[in-house]
Amino acid sequence: MSHFFKKKVDRRSRSAMVEFLSNHFRYDSMSSWNGVTTYANKIKIQNIGLTPSQLGKAFTLLDVDYWDDIRWPIDDFTESQGDQYTITSNGRSGGYLILNRSCRELTGHKSYCPSCGQLNFKSVDSSSDLCGVCHKPRRNFDVPPSRLSVYAGKDIDQHEDFHIEDWSMDALCERVDLICAFDEACDQIRSNFIALLDDFEVVEETIYKPVQVKFLQRAA
Numbered sequence: 001m002s003h004f005f006k007k008k009v010d011r012r013s014r015s016a017m018v019e020f021l022s023n024h025f026r027y028d029s030m031s032s033w034n035g036v037t038t039y040a041n042k043i044k045i046q047n048i049g050l051t052p053s054q055l056g057k058a059f060t061l062l063d064v065d066y067w068d069d070i071r072w073p074i075d076d077f078t079e080s081q082g083d084q085y086t087i088t089s090n091g092r093s094g095g096y097l098i099l100n101r102s103c104r105e106l107t108g109h110k111s112y113c114p115s116c117g118q119l120n121f122k123s124v125d126s127s128s129d130l131c132g133v134c135h136k137p138r139r140n141f142d143v144p145p146s147r148l149s150v151y152a153g154k155d156i157d158q159h160e161d162f163h164i165e166d167w168s169m170d171a172l173c174e175r176v177d178l179i180c181a182f183d184e185a186c187d188q189i190r191s192n193f194i195a196l197l198d199d200f201e202v203v204e205e206t207i208y209k210p211v212q213v214k215f216l217q218r219a220a
């Protein structure tokens, strides 16, 4: 179901593509004080086209941490963009999904300890290279570990007029494809949220946690 992805953009028409990109909803890339904006979609629960009963249920979810259950379209999107773009949330209580530039960087770790999980910046040369924490043998990574770096606070196409000298038809098409993929990922997250509303209910339970306490005891 599409809510954010609204219309097919005619890739043969320069003006249709420029109109789509120029009129797309935008939001602050980091905070409002620096005035930097990027492509965005508003995901506040009042604004995503819920039925009255879904909306009522959505309010009962406000204290429930469900983001990890519905966020997977972001990973798919990021991977499909070769890690050069990703989606983050911004605004008070994350009411907006925004497009960010990103890149994948090596963490620099060369080896790890299979026993305790400790990472190490040096590779293992001999079997006597032991873990500094648990003193078991370390192992080299087959694939060096990496992490996604997000260029938060940078604008994307702010004040851009998509002038013909700077933007070929191919470049415009590519940018429209990117923003459509962004909108579709936001739609998928919205669908995941609605499926959550329809298929689950909030259960309240009191749990008991062990707590460390100190008290006085008469010396023997």
Ligand SMILES: [Zn+2]
Pocket: 113, 114, 115, 116, 117, 118, 131, 132, 133, 134, 135, 136
């Ligand atoms: Zn270890």
